[in-house]
Structures are given as structure tokens and as C-alpha cells.
Amino acid sequence: MTTPPTPKTPPKKSSNPLPNKERMKIPRQNMLEQLPQVRNKEFTEVNLGYSTELARQEALRCIECAKPACVDACPVGVKVSDFVRLIVDGDYLGAAAKIREDNVLPAITGRVCPQEDHCEHGCLLNKKGQSLGIGYLERFVADYERKHFDVKNIVKAPPTGKKVAIVGSGPSGLTAAGDLVTKGHQVHVFEALHEIGGVLVYGIPEFRLPKAIIREQVDYMRAMGVEFETDVVVGRTVTIDELMEEEGYDAVFIGTGAGLPQFMGIPGEHLNGVYSANEFLTRINLMHAYEFPKFDEPMVDFRGKNVAVIGGGNTALDAIRSALRLGAGKAFILYRRSETEMPARIEEVKHAKEEGIEFQVLAAPLEFLDDGKGWLRAARCQKMELGEPDSSGRRRPVPIAGSEYEIPLAVAIMAIGTTANPIIRMTTPGLETTKRGYIQADETTQKTSRRGVFAGGDIVTGGATVILAMGAGRRAAKGIHEFLVSGEW
Amino acid sequence: MFKILNAQFIAPGIKRFVLEAPRIARKQRPGQFVIIRVNETGERIPLTIEKSDPEKGTVNLVVQSIGKTTHLLNSLETGDSILDIVGPLGKPSEIEKFGTAVVIGGGVGTAMAYPTAAALKQAGNRVITIIGGRNKDLVILEPEMREVSDTVFVTTDDGSYSDKGLVTDKLRQLIENGTRIDLVLAVGPIPMMRAVAEMTRQERIKTIVSLNPIMIDGTGMCGGCRVVVEGRSEFACVDGPEFDAHRVDFAVLVQRNAMYREAEKRSMEEYKREVEGQKAAASAEAETVCALEGRK
DSSP: OOOOOOOOOOOOOOSOOSOHHHHHHSOOOOOEEOOHHHHTTOOSOSEEEOOHHHHHHHHTTOOOOSSOHHHHTSTTOOOHHHHHHHHHTTOHHHHHHHHHTTOSOHHHHHHHOOGGGTHHHHOHHHHHSSOOOHHHHHHHHHHHHHHHOOGGGOOOOOOOOOEEEEEOOSHHHHHHHHHHHHTTOEEEEEOSSSSTTTHHHHTSOTTTSOHHHHHHHHHHHHHHTOEEEOSOOBTTTBOHHHHHHTSOOSEEEEOOOSEEEOOOOOTTTTSBTEEEHHHHHHHHHTTOGGGTTTSSOOOOOOBTOEEEEEOOSHHHHHHHHHHHHTTBSEEEEEESSOGGGOOSOHHHHHHHHHHTOEEEESEEEEEEEEOSSSBEEEEEEEEEEEEEEOTTSSEEEEEOTTOOEEEEOSEEEEOSOEEEOOHHHHHSTTOOBOTTSOBOOOTTTOBOSSTTEEEOSHHHHSSOOHHHHHHHHHHHHHHHHHHHHHOOO | OEEEEEEEEEETTEEEEEEEOHHHHHHOOTTOEEEEEOSTTOOOEEEEEEEEETTTTEEEEEEEOOSHHHHHHHTOOTTOEESEEEEEESOOOOOOOOSEEEEEEETTHHHHHHHHHHHHHHTTOEEEEEEEESSGGGOOOHHHHHHHOSEEEEEETTSSSSEESOHHHHHHHHHHTTOOOSEEEEESOHHHHHHHHHHHHHHTOOEEEEOOOOOSSSSSSSOTTEEEETTEEEETTTTOSEEEGGGBOHHHHHHHHTTTHHHHHHHHHHHHHHHHHHHHHHHHHHHHHHHHHHHO
């Protein structure tokens, strides 16, 4: 059985009085930001959001296309054109409710989603100049909702009597949980750490995504009826089989994230002062090491020291910007390709540069050197040039012979990706995984090789983005709902 | 929140906690550990599981006061709670019939060695246990070990109890006496485990050590607990905590465990000051109360 398609109604028009020509003359409105010289010493949020006036002005730029490409470009299918119309009409809570139909974490995606790759990439205005600031508008609406939230607005289907376990409380798990609870299922989320949010909590720094916002979005989900249990490592504390056979769960969704940090395998990686980005960011974000000794988790002293992050993704930028805020004297990115190939968001690169982060591109470390006491002293690096494109489509870095050089370094943070966490794989018989250890799941239903078990997010795809994981969570919720209703696998 | 059903010092600075943690109690196997966080501002540290009772849903932890967190933990009493306990973590010990197993516990490491000793005995091994402590008071779990071992030797550094010397002296004796040893399990301070490894390497005796690097999440996510095993990085939380002693680079372990020494010292000093401040405030209050009552 599938849900009947919603009847197609012609798209409503907003109360926007301006003709399209006038709309397109309005420049894209920027969010307010903290000044770089101030914020690079603080962990408080960089972006300050739109005022009501700025939001309205931005929303007025929408030309209300008949076939809005922004919606198709969204991994979770947020009805962008509808919520923007509601902003123009001044119905901000209505706009929030419209986003929530497809996205249970609007205040989070409004902050960390790479809109330029999705909705804003699809936006017709993008082809004629600057796209509509969809991400900024989403953030504005979500923040408005945070201040004016009312439990009464939550709409849920009647209870189905079915129980679903969600393993991992990151973006995919939370999304699946939200969608499933709305459908009337009993949803229980298991989290290994002591806080709910997964990578949102341990990975993304306060200055990009304040923890208070995650807590509020999670509280909203609690109000929806989602149950949360921390300190449970599924696979160790309880297995998937036990959840289904002994605890009565009818379906399980695995959204445990990418997992184990990778190292380069070069000499000196075990030296004190060499971190994985996961460890460094976890110390900062989850454990509040930047507030030591008020919080007990310690961090090496960064003040005045040379710090390098190896890698060019968003994690690398989060790490180096955090290092700067800990007082690093010189903070730089060491990336083996050129800036064009960097996977990080353009906005983050811009923010990082404004704050004083240096970019040493086309260079990679060959070895970390010891100070004689077990601490990092320097990195021996090698320069690169770009060769032919590799399997990722990006031009391959090729070492330049004889280009070795040494840079003094007190801290090096490896942000070169992750590999699949083995715990679930090792403890769930019959769960098929890829050669690299990621769980095999159907691309539309997220079904795994085990009846009743679904998986999505980084544990299926390898390291990706918050919104792609949320997309997988949505598909899984749909797959799980259909399975629970039909009983068919 | 995890309730402390019982808390008692079993030696100076070493406390045994019986905690209500039914999920962990049900799953715990010898060789595994937990990670705890005492309170909202606390750090996460790995701790040894002495044993658990699946029926009662309880887990026993044995904790030695070393730094701030363990001092804070050992200040807790029956009826108090610990904010977070997660586990059981790590791979369980490999239990099979090896023949004769020598189980060595140094100091508080004896608590971690105990459940594996019990399991080895149950699997039909002849179990020879060597427990070591700096002095008589610091020898722990001797009666428990006697219950699960064929023979128990106790050594103290200062000779205040049983044999004077180190656990390795006793191990050397066993080897020199021609005792057939099929497996050695050593859990304790790094210098002890390293010395055991050196001794058995020459004799080619399979030797397992349980490592205790700095950890945060304990699920493989952070990589902070990486240890060098035969030149390769392995994560103690998911690949361990038990490793083949002859393949472990102990020098790197020592060096990495010293990474936060300064911060740890500072934490401890501030904690001491805080506790003294509280004591002073409490005694000042008591004096005021006495004075007021005296006036009545």
C-alpha cells in the first residue's frame, strides 16, 4: 500500500505587488555577521541572521516560477516556493509549518546546508544573477518559529502500535524519527554519546551551529513524541537482533554516521600534538575543552603556536577556525589540490579567509618530526601540481620531485576523511556491507539485506553532508512506513 | 543517571562501586570496559569493570583516585548517581582452553584481570594468578582471585605482605622452574606490562595486555586512543583494549598518555582547592551553628 498522491493544485501566487522585472532589480540581501576581528577569538555564532525587514526584502525577489526547480533540487523536497510565498504574505509560522512538512530540522539546515549546491543552484535567479537567499530565509523562518513555537501546532497521525528503533541521533536518524512519529509510529532513538545530535553536536562548532539550537530542535521532537536514550552503543550495549527479538521493535533504522577517522599512514602521526579532526572537534564541541578548566576535558595549549589542518573539506575548515579561536599564532590549511578542488563550502572558505586563516594549497605532509620529547616540532612537506582528473572528477595532485620543505608546527589536525565504523557490522549477522565496510542499502527505500532493518546517511554513502543524510533519513522513513503498513519486504 | 547502590573503599584510594546499569550488566564480557562522565562539566574516562550481575542489573567498577575525575568519583557515596556510563566497550577477551594461563594483575589492574581469570578457569584452564601491589594495603581482590585460580601468588614492592618484589620476579621464577605456560595475561601499570612482555618475548609465550590510553567516545569515532601495534595505528576502543603484548609499542603509549599532564595537574590543584574551600566553609558554618546554639 502506498499513500495516495496529493491532488495537484495550481501554485498559489503571493501578495507580492512587484512585477518580475522589479523583483529582479532587488539585490540579494546579506545576513548580518559578526566582525572577523571580533569573532576569530570567540566561539559565538558568526552569522546573525536576517531581520524581518531583510527577510521580507529577500523574499520579494522570488519570481514565483511555475515549475520551481528549487524544490526538485532539495534532497528532502522542501516546498521552497510555498514557504517563500508565506514569508511575503507575512505568515512566518505558516512558512515554518510548510518547511516542517519535509524537514524536521529547519534551524539546523538553515545554518549548515550547502544551499548553493541544491535549492539555490536550482533557483532560476541564479542563472540571471544571484540566486534567492533560500538558506537565509529558511534560517529566518526557523528562528522565528523557535521564538514563537507552540506544541498545539504539532499534527500527528493516530498511533499505529508499531515500534521503530533509530540507531544514531545525527541528521539522518533525527529526520527519520521526525517523519515516522508524524505517521503515528512509536519512535525510540538510541545515541552512543551523552548528547543528542551526533555529528551536529560533536562535529560542527558552536560558531556555525550553536548547541542551544540543536537542543531546541530536539526538544521540539520530544514534544512530537520521539523518545531519546543516550549512552547506548548499539552493537555493544544492545544488538540489533536483541532490539527486534527481545525489545519488540518492528523496524530498525541504522544512521550511525561515517565513523573512524583516517590517518595518512606517514611517520610521526602518533606524536603528541597530532590529532584527528574528529578528536579535536569532539574535545571542543562535545566536551567544551575550550572552556577548560571550567569543563574538565583538556586540550593542548594552542596559544601563539603554529597549527595546520590537513584537508580541504568543511571539517578541515571547522577545525582550523576552531584552532584560531583557541589562540593559534598562525593557523593554516594544508591541502594537496588547489582551491578550486576544495570540497568546502564557498561561504566557509570566505569566512575563514576573513578571519585570518592562511591557505597553503598544492602541498601535503610527508612526515611529522619529533622534538625529541614525543611532541610534534615540524612537518616535512612536499609540493604538488595538478595532473589528470581522478575517479572523483577532480584533478589529481602529483608530487613535484625535489620540492620538499619543512614547516615548524606544534599541532597538526588530520581532516582527510573517515572510514566505516565496524561495531554494527561485526555484531549484526546477515547485514551485508560493501568492500569498504559501509552498509548496503537500497537507494529508494534504504532497505538493507536484513528484513526490517534500514540504513542511511554516511554509514551507507561514506562521508557526505547533513542534508544528504537527511534525505536518506526521509527515504528510509517512507520505506519503513510502507513496510510497517504492508508487512511486505 | 546511573544510581550508586553501594560504594566502599577496598584499599586506600581504591573504591568499589556497585552501579545500577541493567543494559551493561546484561552484555558485559571479560575484558570489556565502560566510559563514564561524572557530571555536566566532567570529562569522559574509561574505567575497568570488575564484574556484573545480569540478574540484578548491576555493574561493579573499581576506581583508584589518581586525577581530578577519579578523586571526584571516589568522593561519591551510596545513593549518589553518576551522570553517564556507556558500555560495555571494546572486544571481549579471547577465552578458550589454552592449558596453563598466568594472570597478572598490578594494582587496580587486578580488577580488570579478575573477570578474564574467572572465564579462563571456567574454560578449563589451569590458572596461576600473580597479584602485585606497592604494599599490603594496595593488594586488592585476593580472596576473589583465590576463588577462580588454582594458585595465587602475591607480591608487594616493600615486602609488607607475602613475597617482596615485583610480579615479574614471580613470573621469572615460574619460567625458571620450568612451569609450562601457554598464555600470560597482564593488566596493570604500563612499566609492568612492558616488563612482562619483554620477559615472555624471549620465552615465546603468548602474552596479552589490556591497554589504557586516553579515550573520549570509546566507539572508534575520535581516534584519540590510537596505539602503535607492529608499526600500525590501531584503536584501543574498537580493536582492543587487549593486544598481543609482543607487538605493542609501549614507548608511544607512555608518551601519548602524558599528553595532558600539565592540564591534569591544574585540574587536580583546582579541585583540591575547591574541596578545601568547601570543607572550610562547612566547618565555618558548623562553628557558627555551635556559637549560636551556645548563645541560646
